[in-house]
Amino acid sequence: xxxxxxxxxxxxxxxxxxxxxxxxxxxxxxxxxxxxxxxxxxxxxxxxxxxxxxxxxxxxxxxxxxxxxxxxxxxxxxxxxxxxxxxxxxxxxxxxxxxxxxxxxxxxxxxxxxxxxxxxxxxxxxxxxxxxxxxxxxxxxxxxxxxxxxxxxxxxxxxxxxxxxxxxxxxxxxxxxxxxxxxxxxxxxxxxxxxxxxxxxxxxxxxxxxxxxxxxxxxxxxxxxxxxxxxxxxxxxxxxxxxxxxxxxxxxxxxxxxxxxxxxxxxxxxxxxxxxxxxxxxxxxxxxxxxxxxxxxxxxxxxxxxxxxxxxxxxxxxxxxxxxxxxxxxxxxxxxxxxxxxxxxxxxxxxxxxxxxxxxxxxxxxxxxxxxxxxxxxxxxxxxxxxxxxxxxxxxxxxxxxxxxxxxxxxxxxxxxxxxxxxxxxxxxxxxxxxxxxxxxxxxxxxxxxxxxxxxxxxxxxxxxxxxxxxxxxxxxxxxxxxxxxxxxxxxxxxxxxxxxxxxxxxxxxxxxxxxxxxxxxxxxxxxxxxxxxxxxxxxxxxxxxxxxxxxxxxxxxxxxxxxxxxxxxxxxxxxxxxxxxxx
Numbered sequence: 001x002x003x004x005x006x007x008x009x010x011x012x013x014x015x016x017x018x019x020x021x022x023x024x025x026x027x028x029x030x031x032x033x034x035x036x037x038x039x040x041x042x043x044x045x046x047x048x049x050x051x052x053x054x055x056x057x058x059x060x061x062x063x064x065x066x067x068x069x070x071x072x073x074x075x076x077x078x079x080x081x082x083x084x085x086x087x088x089x090x091x092x093x094x095x096x097x098x099x100x101x102x103x104x105x106x107x108x109x110x111x112x113x114x115x116x117x118x119x120x121x122x123x124x125x126x127x128x129x130x131x132x133x134x135x136x137x138x139x140x141x142x143x144x145x146x147x148x149x150x151x152x153x154x155x156x157x158x159x160x161x162x163x164x165x166x167x168x169x170x171x172x173x174x175x176x177x178x179x180x181x182x183x184x185x186x187x188x189x190x191x192x193x194x195x196x197x198x199x200x201x202x203x204x205x206x207x208x209x210x211x212x213x214x215x216x217x218x219x220x221x222x223x224x225x226x227x228x229x230x231x232x233x234x235x236x237x238x239x240x241x242x243x244x245x246x247x248x249x250x251x252x253x254x255x256x257x258x259x260x261x262x263x264x265x266x267x268x269x270x271x272x273x274x275x276x277x278x279x280x281x282x283x284x285x286x287x288x289x290x291x292x293x294x295x296x297x298x299x300x301x302x303x304x305x306x307x308x309x310x311x312x313x314x315x316x317x318x319x320x321x322x323x324x325x326x327x328x329x330x331x332x333x334x335x336x337x338x339x340x341x342x343x344x345x346x347x348x349x350x351x352x353x354x355x356x357x358x359x360x361x362x363x364x365x366x367x368x369x370x371x372x373x374x375x376x377x378x379x380x381x382x383x384x385x386x387x388x389x390x391x392x393x394x395x396x397x398x399x400x401x402x403x404x405x406x407x408x409x410x411x412x413x414x415x416x417x418x419x420x421x422x423x424x425x426x427x428x429x430x431x432x433x434x435x436x437x438x439x440x441x442x443x444x445x446x447x448x449x450x451x452x453x454x455x456x457x458x459x460x461x462x463x464x465x466x467x468x469x470x471x472x473x474x475x476x477x478x479x480x481x482x483x484x485x486x487x488x489x490x491x492x493x494x495x496x497x498x499x500x501x502x503x504x505x506x507x508x509x510x511x512x513x514x515x516x517x518x519x520x521x522x523x524x525x526x527x528x529x530x531x532x533x534x535x536x537x538x539x540x541x542x543x544x545x546x547x548x549x550x551x552x553x554x555x556x557x558x559x560x561x562x563x564x565x566x567x568x569x570x571x572x573x574x575x576x577x578x579x580x581x582x583x584x
Contacts, residue, residue, distance in 0.1 A: 001059040002066050002085045006099075009088060010066045015098035017264045017281070024277030028267050036092040049371050049400055051083045051380045067103020068257065070351040077493050077517035080380040081355050084373045084515075095373045096358040096510065097265040102373075105351040106256035108521060109299035112249075113484070113532045114342030115335065116240050119251045120149035121309065122343075125302055126230050126253075127153035128160060133278045134170045135229045135266040139222065139498075139509075140241040141174040143198030147242050154200050154208065161207040169278055172199075172212040173269055174242075175223035185221075186271050187214045209276050215269065217510075221363030224509035225269065226498050227262060232280045234295075235262040237497045237512055239485050247394075247483035248335075248466065248533065252496055254514070255295045258354045265358065265512060296348040303343040335480075335532075337468035344528040346521060353517040357495060361510040367503070370400065374499050375506055377515050379404055381489035385413045390488040392418040392464075392529065394481070395502035397434030402444065409448060409458040416460040418535045420482045421547070422475040424502075425559025434503040436559045438545075445545035462539035463547055467532055472539055472547055476558040485513075486529065494522050 002010075019031045055078075063082040064072055073081070081103060087094050095102050112119050127134055127150070134157075141147060154170060161168055178187050189212035195201050199212065215223045228236045233255060240249035254262075357377035362369035382389050382404040389408055396402070396419045405415045425436045434440070441461050448456040463472035466480035475481045487495040497513030499505040516522075530536050541547045547555045 001056075001062050002082065003089065006085050006088050007062065007066060009092055010085070010099040010103065013100055015100055015260075015264055016267055017098065017101075017260065020267060020277075020281050024281035025273060025275075027271075027273045029271040032093060032268060035098070038091050038093070049375050049379050050086060051376055051383060053079065053384055055079050055082060067353075067355070068105065069103060069353040070105040071353070073353040073517040074492050076381075076384060076490060077353060077515070079384055080377055080489075080493060080515065083376050083380040084355065084357055087371055087373050087376055090371060093268065094360055095356060096268055096360050096512070097261045097356050101261040101264050102356045104256075104258040104261055104354055104356075106254045106258035106354045107295060107349060107351060108252060108254055108346055108516070109295045109348075110253050110303060110346060111344045111525065111528065112251040112342055113344060113528055114249065116146045116243070116245060116247065116249060117149070118306070118342045119238060119240055119249055120146045120242065121306060122251065122302070123228060123236070124149045124153035124156075125305065126228070126234060126236070128156045130157060130168055130230050132166075132168055132231050132280050134168065134231075135173075135263075135270075135278070136171070137173040137223075137228070137266065137269060138226050138242045139175050139224045140243050141172075141176065141197065142243045143196075144242070144244040146240075146244055147198045150242060151198055151200055154205050154210065158205040158207040164207070166279060167207050167209050169209045169274075169276055170211075171266075171270060171274065171278070172210070173215055173223065173225075173266075174212070175216045176214050177216055178214055181214070181216045182218050185215060185217050188212070188272065189214055211275065213270055213272070215271075217361040217363040219363050220365055220504070220508045221361030222504065222509040223269070223361060224498055224505065225265075225358075225512040227266070227512050229259065229262050229266055232263055233259055235259045237262075237514060239483050239498065245481065245483070246478055247481045248464070250484040250486060250496065250529075252514070253299065254354070256351055258356070258514070261356045262512075265356070269510070296345075300345055303345055306343050335466060335468050337466075340467045340532055341528070342532070344524065346524055349518070349520065352521065355515040357513045357515045359499070359505075359509070359511045362508050367399075367507050369507055374511050374513055375400065377495055377513070378487060378499075378501075381487065381493060381495065382408050385489050387413065387490045388488075389413060389415045390418075390486075390526065391416070391501060392482065392484045392486045393501040394420045394423040394483050394485075395428060395434075395500050396437055397428055397440050398501055398503050398506035399434065400506065401501050402440060405459070406444060406447060409455045410451075410453070412455070412458060414458050414460065416462070418462050418464055418482070418484075418529075418533075418539065420475055421463040421472045421555070422557025422559060423481060425476070425557050428502065428559075436557065438557050438559070441541055442545035445541070445543065449543065456543060461541050461545065462535050463541065465534040465537075465539040467534055469534065470538060471549060472555060474555075474557045482533070484529070486525065488522050488526060491522050491526075492519050493517055494525060496525075
């Protein structure tokens, strides 16, 4: 049961956003420290995820009272949320949003499941419609076709704002590693640096107020979050960075009260003062749309517009001499396979229970910072599952989740894993990173087979297979990879967002995820994901964890199970990545 201290915390009504509304020019981190005495992200660490499954009706009632859900959620959701609440004992801002906002509600009109350009086209469409403000966050930003959609969106927003009395305010947060971050994690990006980053110059956007922030918590506390908030009424949470990659990605649009949690998180992530502040901090009740607005109708209209605009409308690459610009444009356009539908409209629905399950960044190497909302949500779901667990992730090697899936199989719970063959092998072979996906699959299958209880049949381990391919492709080939981060428990509760099931996301990176209680949305997401890939049919590995073609030939990643040479290559590439000279 949530303690009395937690109950008071989440029902207090105190938020960083509300405090900032009193004076939007304040340094946000100072405000957070004043509202919640423990400084943001400085809580004690715990080397063990604390969860339990022995809930009473009183426990669940208390959990329900610790949120503003539109109705009583399922018992499964409440049990997971109850465990998540307990993490606040370690710090009120471990969830990277003010506690009164973490249990909320919202609607989800549309999901985009496609390659990066489709999601960036969708982002552009949202940005140019903004009336007041945009906050855009991504892990990796690089000059690219993907970034150029945002570049063009800012320019178009500026043009549309020429005759407005007030200029829209736009904030961009990314992580590009800078030695100065050893002393100050948040570094405002100087105007003279914008052009080299593929951002518009000041003279190209005269009618918007733009600021960019470079945020990293050394050594390994990566800002891995990817989200956007428009006019304090629309939020998106996405799996993709803003760069050119051949990844299948997933973007979810949300509206309703949950957007306030995203807004609060965005403020905490910025941490510094804003110049100028977000305008809706000064006037949070300002009308931002016409009366009678229907997000489902808007989503349908936006989908039709996207469907009628082919990816051949990609802008010119911002750097014509870059290697990316020499690649065939089809590498980064729609998957041209019959039945591939990027824009997934959800059936109109009322508000559903949604909780934020994030993690704050932890820069110190090691596996100490584990008892955080994101990890507890994942682990609780797997431990409480009675029928099924579905996970799609680029990497799968974090020790707690591997052990939890094996235990679920032993309980006769069907566990389906869609993982990318060879994804980031060189990085995952580094010390303390968990190992390659191939190594983990082989080990899990070997463990269950050796136990001899017939539990191997409950592990449905699959390599991601693209909609336009007939077999898994090694990620090193850079043809078709998958970067989706999605989990579904018993067809009832879904967790989606930024976090991978790898060591980095479990123990270090800042992540943003939503936990949704809706069997209908779960079913729609599962159907859409399976429709847009061939993984279920063509991706399952054999009993030994290896994938074989029809002739019996084993298909493995270039990294395979890992060895001394591969580890050395990984270390060299890690250095190159930090230097901005390539890497994995």
